[in-house]
Amino acid sequence: MRDMETLEELSKEYRNSIPSDLRETRSFDWYLEELYDDPKIARNAHQRVADMFDYYGTSYDDEAGVVEYELASEDPLGEGENTFYGRVIHEAIHEFINKVKSGARGLGPEKRIKLLLGPVGSGKSDFDRQIRRYYEDYTTRQEGRMYTFRWTGLCDVLVDQDPADDVVRSPMNQDPIVLLPEKQRAGVLDDINERLDAPYTIRNEQALDPASEFYMDKLLEHYDDDLQAVLENHVEVVRLLADENKRQGIETFEPKDKKNQDETELTGDVNYSK
Template sequence: MSSFDPYEFIRSRQSPEEFKELNWLGTFDDYVRIVTANPKVTRNAFQRMYDMILSHGIEEYVEFKKKIYRYRFFDDPIENGADGIFGLEVPLMKLVNFFRAAAFGYGPEKRVLLLHGPVGSCKSTIARLLKKGIEQYSRTPHGALYSFSWKMDLHHDHLDHCPMNQEPLLLIPRAIRDEFIEELNPRHGTDFQVRVEGDLDPYCQRHYDELMLRYNGDWSQVMQHVVVRRLLLSE
C-alpha cells in the first residue's frame, strides 16, 4: 500500500487560479472594462435568479394537451438530488414565470413573493434550493458579480465593505449616469442592456460625500479610494 501524504492530497485538490478569480480586487476602471466585456455582471437579483435556473436546462413535454416545462434546476443537480422536487411542475413553472417577468421589469419585481401551501408542499425546499443555487452560481464565471469597498486611508490596507454590497456603477454621479450607460451599452456588442437604478446606501453616500469635499469635487480622486471586489453570495 502506497504511503498517504495529506499535504499533497490537499494541495493537489486546490486551485490557486480559481482562488485568485474568486477573490479578485481591482479599480473602478478595471470594473468598467469587465462590464464592457461582460455586461451581465450588472444584472439585478431577479435577472440573476432567472438566468441561474435556466443555466441548468429545460425539458419540455405535453401532458393532457398542455405544454409543460420542467426546469432541471429543481432536480437539485448541485447535491445530486438531495433536495429534488418532483410532481410540482406547474407550480414551479408559475414560480419561474414570476422570476422571468421580474427580470424583464414587467412589475413583479415590485412585489413580495409568497409561497403558500400545506405542510410538506416543498415551500422550504424551494427556498433552500434557490439559496443553494444562487450561492453556487455566484462562484461561476457566468454568475460573477461585484461590489466595492472603501479604502479611506490610502496608506493602509483596511477596507470598509459596502454594507449593502451595491453595484459599483452607482458610484457614477447620478447627473451623468444615464448618459454614461447610453454610451456604454452600444460598446459591449450584446443584446443585454445595462441598467443602474437607485442610489448609494447612507453609509457609502457618507464616505462618497466626505471624499468629494476632501478633493473639492474631483471625482477621479475619489475613485482612488474605491476597491471593486468579486462578491460571493453566502448565507
C-alpha cells in the same frame, strides 16, 4: 465508502471550489471596461435568479406544456438527491420562475414579495433551500459573477477617521456602478444595454448607502469634485459571492414564534401613516 483524504487533497478541493479571482482587488476603471465587455455583471437580483434557472438547464414537457428546470427536476449539484416530482409541482415552479422573469424585465413583480403557498409537505421549504444553494453556486461561476467595492486610504483624507476603518467595505455590498452620479450612470447603462444580449435591460437607480454617501462627499470635497481622483485613489472593486451564512446576497428570516409569524422584521413596526 470514500478513501480517507489528506489535508493536501482537501485544500486542493477547497481551492478549486472558489473563484481564482476571489481575493483580487481591481480598479474602478477595470470594472468599467469589464462592464462594457460583459454587461451582465451589473444585473439586479431578479435578473440573476432568472438567468440562474436557465443556466443549470431546461427541458420542455410536451404533455404538461411547461418548462422543467433541471435545478429542480435533476438537481445536478446534488447528483439527483433533491429532485422534485409531479406535474403539479413543476407547473408551480414554472409559474414561479415566470414571475421572476417578469420581475427581471421590470414589469412589476420585482416590487413584490413572493409567497409560496401550499399544503404541508408540498416542497415549499425544499424548493426555497434549493434556490439558495444554487444561487450561492451560481455566483462562484464566471456566468454568475458579482462585484462590490470598498473604500481605501480614508485616513489619508479624513482626519477623524479611525485607523481601524482606513478600509471600509460597502455596507450594502452595492454594485460599483452606483459610484457614478445618476446622469453619468444613465449614459453608461444606455451604452451597455445596446451591447446586451438578454430579454431584459440593465437598470440601477439605487442611491449610495449613507456611509458610502458620506465618504463620497468628503472625498469629492477634498479633490475639488474630481470624481476620477476619488475612484482611482480610494476605491477597490472586489468579487462578491452570495453566502447565506454571511448574509451576502441572501437573507433569511426565521419567525421568533413559529405560531405567530410576525412580519415586522421585514416591514418594521413604525406606523408612518400617523
